[in-house]
Amino acid sequence: MSNELINEKGWFKRNWKWIILVFLLFWSFIFFITSSGLGGLLGDYGKAYADSTFYTVPLQKVQSNSRVREILGEIEPMGKMSILNGAIDYSEDNKSVKSTIKIFGENGKAMLDISAEWINGFWVYSKINVRIKNPPEIREVIPILKSID
Template sequence: MRRILKWIIPIIVVLAVAFYLFSSSGMGKVGTNLTQAYADQELYKNAIEKANSDQRVLDEIREIQPIDKMTILNGEVNFSDHNQTVNSTIKVTGLKGNGKVDLTAERENESWHYEKINIRIKDSEKKKKTIEIINLP
């Protein structure tokens, strides 16, 4: 029993310290934001539909492909106002090129109202271009 206690006590202490550092660093909030965005498929699906209806996007990178769940986890997501407002940036892939979508949305009832949807494109000639789909003041 003493041998087991020699290992269990240090492991418990290390886990407690790791938990404290994780929770006090703000990483728990990042994990919560990503989990919520991961679960809310409509947030990105509707934004991509709006972007795909813009001829400038179609001219630059063609139709943007549906976003997979790993893309959301690799992106940046910030919820605020009791999870009623979101700011997010994720990578998008078109048939002709790639870019990033920046969006700001507010939840109204059960749907998202978009205040900003921008598609940022960096082409092969190191030029950057931003296509504003929606940009409300």
Template sequence: MTDQNELIEQKSWWNRNWKWVVPVGGCLTLIILFIAFLATVIFGATKMMSGSEPYQDSLTKAQQNEQVIELLGEPIETVGIMQGSISFSNNDGDADIRIPIKGPNGEGIIYVVAEKRNDVWTYSEQEVRIDQNNEVIDLLNEGLDQEDEEEY
């Protein structure tokens, strides 16, 4: 006589678990797609902003400024995610951005406020604030000596 357990056919894993696998798998798929969409939007916006003239000009000035190099060291690189906004309309635009930077000796943030009229960017603020000592380095007046700066 055969054992009674041998006659009972075992259900497959799928047949035993499909009732919870389908909804959970569907929800996970939607969550992953949503996260991928958000990442694409954030990456696209960041890429557009980091390719802008105010971003490039300000980063280059900070990387070449003697005071910034003295305080942060070289190389000076961006770190983290840029914050702020840039808007364009025809040949006009506005920018108000903060660019986190770092060097071997410390970190800082480049603050930029600019306006574009008739295809020309004019900066009202372009400075680096060093995190360690709260020092502010004005990138707009970097070519002026102290006497010229007072008249400016």
């Protein structure tokens, strides 16, 4: 029998290949996000998620519209995750935004289209439309606030 000590390699020496692989994958992912433009898209969703006031006024106007209530019934409150069901596009200077978000009513669902500009600390809306998707027999665009175009 031998009484020699067994020297085990340290954690880093045993796992250096995995560390390098994870490091390379992480930086490849960061490069992909920044070079593909996906970072800007994620940033837009982040801004919209953080600024719930952007959707407050349009949703109040939609809920008080008689034609929308006639078709969809009572509109459900919009949760923070509803933003991910739509599309959002901020301008380069973050002063204007166009958004489409799904809204749900008792009798169906629709898409809410919003265009607005940030002026003197407030959103000024230039267009608010409701596009009825469901029930399918009623395909209609209801202008809540008409575009100035």
